[in-house]
Amino acid sequence: MRATEAASALLGEIVAEHGPVLFHQSGGCCDGSSPMCYQQGEFLIGDHDVLLGRVDRMPVYIGGQQFALWRHTQLILDVVPGRGGMFSLDNGRERRFLTRSRAFDAGELDALDATAQPVP
Known part of the structure; x- marks a missing residue:
């Protein structure tokens, strides 16, 4: 996982305002298809989520299901x-996070395979 300079800048603004955050990328429709940014402790990580x-x-x-596909x-x-x-x-900042991708070699x-583990 990496971030562009623009993403790091927006993340810095959000962390300065809200403290530590986490991102969750799910595979649903609507909001679930975008990376969601939450204050740490405000979003329950599921048993099948992958860090x-x-x-x-x-x-x-x-x-976990999205990880299997991506x-x-x-x-x-x-x-x-x-x-x-x-x-x-x-939300409300007139800029939003977006996930881009490239295929691994x-x-x-x-x-x-050696590093990604389900959350305990």
Whole structure:
């Protein structure tokens, strides 16, 4: 998981206002298809969620079923104009987080298999 400079800048604004946050990327429709940003402790991580990594020290999780579909890609947190998800901390800022992706090569997939673990 990595982030663009724009995503890091918006994340910095949100953390300055709300304190530590986490991201969750699910596979649903509507708000669930965008990365959602929550204050840490305000979102319950599920038994099947996978910790992808951290962006600027903030954890990024993905739903287990979505991880199974997207496991061959590197997810890149970016920012575009618009409104964030209804409960996401980027809502109301006229910028929202967006997940972009690129396909992993074979070596990167092997490394991912060794590090990605379901949340205990």
